[in-house]
Amino acid sequence: MSQNDLLRELLLLDSNEIKYSDKQLKIVEAAIETFSEKGFAASSTSEIAKKAGVAEGTIFRHYKTKKDLLLSIVTPLMAKLLxxxxxxxxxxxxxxxxxxxxxxxxxxxxxxxxxxxxxxxxxxxxxxxxxxxxxxxxxxxxxxxxxxxxxxxxxxxxxxxxxxxxxxxxxxxxxxxxxxxxxxxxxxxxxxxxxxxxxxxxxxxxxxxxxxxxxxx
Missing domain, CATH: 1.10.357.10 (Tetracycline Repressor, domain 2)
Known part of the structure; x- marks a missing residue:
C-alpha cells in the first residue's frame, strides 16, 4: 500500500466527527505532500490548491488559515496514530x-x-x-x-x-x-x-x- 493510500485510509478511519468531501480529501492529501516536502513555513496555499486541482478559495472555505489546515491534518491523524x-x-x-x-x-x-x-x-x-x-x-x-x-x-x-x-x-x-x-x-x-x-x-x-x-x- 502506498503512502497516499495509507494516509487516505487513516483520514477515513472512524471519522465520525469529521466527514471529508472528495475535494477536501484532495486538499488534505496535497497539503500533507507539500508540508512534508517543503515544511510549513515554505509552503503556500496556492501551491497546495494547484496540487489538489482546486481553486485557492476552496481551501479557505474549509480552513481559515494555513495553520488551521496544518492542525486539521496533524491533530486527527496523530490522534489515530498516537x-x-x-x-x-x-x-x-x-x-x-x-x-x-x-x-x-x-x-x-x-x-x-x-x-x-x-x-x-x-x-x-x-x-x-x-x-x-x-x-x-x-x-x-x-x-x-x-x-x-x-x-x-x-x-x-x-x-x-x-x-x-x-x-x-x-x-x-x-x-x-x-x-x-x-x-x-x-x-x-x-x-x-x-x-x-x-x-x-x-x-x-x-x-x-x-x-x-x-x-x-
Missing part, C-alpha cells in the same frame, strides 16, 4: 510481554517503532518538522507518553536491572538513551537521509546490538 487507544495497544505489545532477556525487549521495541515510522513517515515527518514551533502539536503527545507509557517503561527497565542485565544507571537516563538511539536511527533512515542506500535490517540490528552492549549490567 492516541490513547494506540498508546494502550503499544503498552500491551511492548511492556506486557514476558521476555527472556533484555535483547528481546529492545528488539521488540526497535522493530515496533521501525514499522510505525516506515508506514507513516510522511505524517511523522510533518509532525517532527513543526512540533517545535506549535505547542498545539507538542503538548498532547508529551502528556500521552507520561500518562500511558512512561511508568511501564520505568518498571520494565528496573526489572532488567534487578536481573543484572542492565547497568545500574538512573532509569530515566537509560530510557533517554534508548529513545534517542532508536529515534536517531529511524530519523536518519527515513527522514534526514532517505535517499541513502540503507540496509534497513542491518541498521536496526546494529542499533539493537549497540544498545544491548552499551547498557549491559
Amino acid at each position: 492516541g490513547p487507544v494506540v498508546a494502550k495497544d503499544f503498552v500491551k505489545e511492548i511492556f506486557e510481554v514476558q521476555y527472556e532477556n533484555f535483547e528481546q525487549f529492545i528488539r521488540n521495541l526497535a522493530f515496533n517503532r521501525y514499522e510505525f515510522v516506515k508506514n507513516h513517515r510522511t505524517v511523522v515527518k510533518i509532525l517532527l518538522q513543526e512540533i517545535s514551533f506549535h505547542d498545539e502539536l507538542k503538548e498532547p503527545y508529551i502528556l500521552l507518553f507520561q500518562k500511558h507509557i512512561y511508568k511501564d517503561f520505568q518498571k520494565t527497565i528496573r526489572q532488567f536491572q534487578d536481573q543484572g542485565e542492565v547497568v545500574m544507571w538512573p532509569v530515566n537516563t537509560i530510557i533517554r538513551l534508548i529513545i534517542n538511539t532508536i529515534a536517531g536511527t529511524l530519523l536518519s533512515m527515513f527522514l534526514v537521509l532517505p535517499d541513502q542506500n540503507w540496509d534497513y535490517d542491518q541498521e536496526m540490528e546494529q542499533t539493537i546490538d549497540f544498545l544491548v552492549k552499551g547498557l549491559k549490567g
Whole structure:
C-alpha cells in the first residue's frame, strides 16, 4: 500500500466527527505532500490548491488559515496514530510481554517503532518538522507518553536491572538513551537521509546490538 493510500485510509478511519468531501480529501492529501516536502513555513496555499486541482478559495472555505489546515491534518491523524487507544495497544505489545532477556525487549521495541515510522513517515515527518514551533502539536503527545507509557517503561527497565542485565544507571537516563538511539536511527533512515542506500535490517540490528552492549549490567 502506498503512502497516499495509507494516509487516505487513516483520514477515513472512524471519522465520525469529521466527514471529508472528495475535494477536501484532495486538499488534505496535497497539503500533507507539500508540508512534508517543503515544511510549513515554505509552503503556500496556492501551491497546495494547484496540487489538489482546486481553486485557492476552496481551501479557505474549509480552513481559515494555513495553520488551521496544518492542525486539521496533524491533530486527527496523530490522534489515530498516537492516541490513547494506540498508546494502550503499544503498552500491551511492548511492556506486557514476558521476555527472556533484555535483547528481546529492545528488539521488540526497535522493530515496533521501525514499522510505525516506515508506514507513516510522511505524517511523522510533518509532525517532527513543526512540533517545535506549535505547542498545539507538542503538548498532547508529551502528556500521552507520561500518562500511558512512561511508568511501564520505568518498571520494565528496573526489572532488567534487578536481573543484572542492565547497568545500574538512573532509569530515566537509560530510557533517554534508548529513545534517542532508536529515534536517531529511524530519523536518519527515513527522514534526514532517505535517499541513502540503507540496509534497513542491518541498521536496526546494529542499533539493537549497540544498545544491548552499551547498557549491559
